[in-house]
Amino acid sequence: MRARKAWRPWGVFAWLAGILFALPVLWMVLTSFHSESDAATNPPSLLAPLTLSGYQEFFGAGSGASPWPPLINSASASIGSTVIVLLLAIPAAYALSIKPVRKWSDVLFFFLSTKMLPVVAGTLPIYLFAQFSGLLDNISFLTILYTSMNLPIAVWLMRSFLAEVPVEMLEAAALDGAGLITTLRRVVAPVAMPGIAATSLICFIFSWNELLFARVLTGVVAGTAPVFLTSFVTSQGLFLAKVCAAATVISLPVLAAGFAAQDKLVQGLSLGAVK
Amino acid sequence: MTAQTLERPVAGVVRGGPKRAAEWARRAPLLPALVFTIIITQLPFVVTLIISFLRWNALDPTNRGFAGLGNYTAVATDSALRSSVVSTVILTVSVVVVSLLLGLGLALLLDQKFRGRGFVRTMLIAPFLVVPVAAALLWKHVLYNPEYGLLNGALSWIWGLFGGANPPQPDWISTMPKIAVEAALVWQWTPFMMLILLAGLQSRPGDAIEAARMDGATPWQVFRYLTLPHLRQYLELGGLLGSIYIVQNFDAVFTITSGGLGTANLPYTIYQTFFQAHDYGQASAAGVIVVIASIIIATFALRVVSSLLRNEVKR
Numbered sequence: 001m002r003a004r005k006a007w008r009p010w011g012v013f014a015w016l017a018g019i020l021f022a023l024p025v026l027w028m029v030l031t032s033f034h035s036e037s038d039a040a041t042n043p044p045s046l047l048a049p050l051t052l053s054g055y056q057e058f059f060g061a062g063s064g065a066s067p068w069p070p071l072i073n074s075a076s077a078s079i080g081s082t083v084i085v086l087l088l089a090i091p092a093a094y095a096l097s098i099k100p101v102r103k104w105s106d107v108l109f110f111f112l113s114t115k116m117l118p119v120v121a122g123t124l125p126i127y128l129f130a131q132f133s134g135l136l137d138n139i140s141f142l143t144i145l146y147t148s149m150n151l152p153i154a155v156w157l158m159r160s161f162l163a164e165v166p167v168e169m170l171e172a173a174a175l176d177g178a179g180l181i182t183t184l185r186r187v188v189a190p191v192a193m194p195g196i197a198a199t200s201l202i203c204f205i206f207s208w209n210e211l212l213f214a215r216v217l218t219g220v221v222a223g224t225a226p227v228f229l230t231s232f233v234t235s236q237g238l239f240l241a242k243v244c245a246a247a248t249v250i251s252l253p254v255l256a257a258g259f260a261a262q263d264k265l266v267q268g269l270s271l272g273a274v275k
Numbered sequence: 276m277t278a279q280t281l282e283r284p285v286a287g288v289v290r291g292g293p294k295r296a297a298e299w300a301r302r303a304p305l306l307p308a309l310v311f312t313i314i315i316t317q318l319p320f321v322v323t324l325i326i327s328f329l330r331w332n333a334l335d336p337t338n339r340g341f342a343g344l345g346n347y348t349a350v351a352t353d354s355a356l357r358s359s360v361v362s363t364v365i366l367t368v369s370v371v372v373v374s375l376l377l378g379l380g381l382a383l384l385l386d387q388k389f390r391g392r393g394f395v396r397t398m399l400i401a402p403f404l405v406v407p408v409a410a411a412l413l414w415k416h417v418l419y420n421p422e423y424g425l426l427n428g429a430l431s432w433i434w435g436l437f438g439g440a441n442p443p444q445p446d447w448i449s450t451m452p453k454i455a456v457e458a459a460l461v462w463q464w465t466p467f468m469m470l471i472l473l474a475g476l477q478s479r480p481g482d483a484i485e486a487a488r489m490d491g492a493t494p495w496q497v498f499r500y501l502t503l504p505h506l507r508q509y510l511e512l513g514g515l516l517g518s519i520y521i522v523q524n525f526d527a528v529f530t531i532t533s534g535g536l537g538t539a540n541l542p543y544t545i546y547q548t549f550f551q552a553h554d555y556g557q558a559s560a561a562g563v564i565v566v567i568a569s570i571i572i573a574t575f576a577l578r579v580v581s582s583l584l585r586n587e588v589k590r
Contacts, residue, residue, distance in 0.1 A: 014385060017381055027417065107305065120562065120565075212526075
């Protein structure tokens with residue numbers, strides 16, 4: 001009894017902290033349903049009538065610029081690069097854990113070290129190469145870059161999952177005369193599936209969020225959603241509701257995926273160190 | 276990460292020709308990823324290194340040639356670049372430290388039992404799941420705006436509540452530009468730290484803590500001598516990963532202040548030298564210096580990770 005009473009204030013603090021952290025997000029969503037004039041009042045008008053005009057503006061009612069091409073570009077670059085990352089990372093992780101090559105930990109650290117080099121320092125050669133080979137403003141080229149950006153993370157994550165496959169089970173499978181395919185399907189896959197889910201989630205989020213490469217390498221044709229969002233701010237007139245609607249729509253896939261897979265999020269963010 | 280895999284036998288006892296074949300069979304699945312990574316992530320740095328010795332400004336295409344160390348001396352004497360080094364260090368350290376501390380506090384709160392814990396956890400994760408550039412726009416226009424932003428709106432509302440006539444209406448971004456950028460980043464990264472530390476807290480050996488309580492240890496003693504040592508590697512992991520991402524931050528600086536008011540960090544400054552000043556040689560020299568600095572920091576950081584790899588972190 002005493003212990004339960006003593007803990008009660010912590011719950012109140014936790015709720016307050018949760019509300020405080022979520023407040024900007026909730027405010028963003030609320031503002032996106034307000035009219036521009038209600039969005040720009042001081043003090044804020046909490047109970048202003050709700051309207052969809054911000055979303056109508058975002059979907060091109062006023063300016064005529066449709067958000068669909070950038071959204072589709074973002075989706076194809078994110079999904080495309082996630083698929084390629086998995087195709088490359090899973091075999092690599094296999095060669096770093098289940099049947100490890102010599103000096104596998106050096107290779108693993110090489111992958112991680114590429115994440116520590118500042119992306120911006122390699123951007124100019126990439127830009128010049130794209131310009132030279134006509135790949136500027138090309139969504140496939142951006143997909144390749146996102147693949148390289150996420151591949152080290154994916155190799156680390158997948159390796160940490162595949163390392164969980166018990167050696168005894170691999171040996172038992174070999175003794176029973178199971179071929180490579182059977183071993184992969186029966187022994188490796190059950191352990192690898194949660195890892196593949198965590199890897200996909202994290203790779204998707206990072207690609208969807210990326211701004212620097214997209215800004216430098218794309219224009220009208222291959223522009224992604226984050227680039228589109230930056231072009232949405234105008235110097236004249238009120239735009240808060242519009243920007244909030246845009247930010248909400250563009251964040252929606254990440255919010256949905258992240259909330260739905262909270263445990264995968266932790267595994268992914270910690271490169272598989274936390275399961 | 277298991278200690279067991281570290282001892283897993285490497286390459287069986289095969290002799291002569293078959294041995295080489297077997298080794299290549301082991302390497303084969305690794306090669307596509309390795310070659311891909313080397314081509315896309317390492318080759319550009321080699322090119323950057325070469326360009327850094329060239330006199331090359333895209334706005335002056337005829338005047339191109341070997342510059343020797345000219346770009347490096349230019350970079351070393353460039354005050355904008357030096358100030359961006361300082362900004363990068365301040366930004367990274369302050370955001371990582373503050374979000375780690377807040378994340379620790381929140382993780383400790385979430386580790387308690389209370390009603391609606393799952394919901395509170397979901398609310399706390401929300402900031403991390405807003406697209407970074409959207410979050411930066413949100414802070415800049417919806418929260419910080421001096422005329423109708425939420426912060427000043429809340430101030431006038433509170434003042435109005437107590438009948439105050441002139442509520443303070445600071446222009447947040449121009450009076451405290453660095454804090455404005457840092458606050459937005461701390462808001463986004465605290466959930467990240469909290470998630471990693473919460474996983475660490477939940478992997479504590481419950482029996483040791485129970486035993487310590489039975490022996491009359493105070494909650495502070497339990498925290499100081501049991502929880503904190505256990506959390507150490509999770510704190511290191513969070514700090515390391517947070518630094519990797521925040522040192523490269525571009526979105527927040529680009530959006531909130533456009534690098535103005537002393538907030539320009541290295542990624543932003545190099546981006547500007549490339550794409551606005553078009554001085555390819557000088558920007559590349561700056562890039563090379565940043566890469567060398569990163570390698571020094573990374574060697575140190577990798578040692579931390581490698582100790583993590585050996586002491587298994589697992590729930």
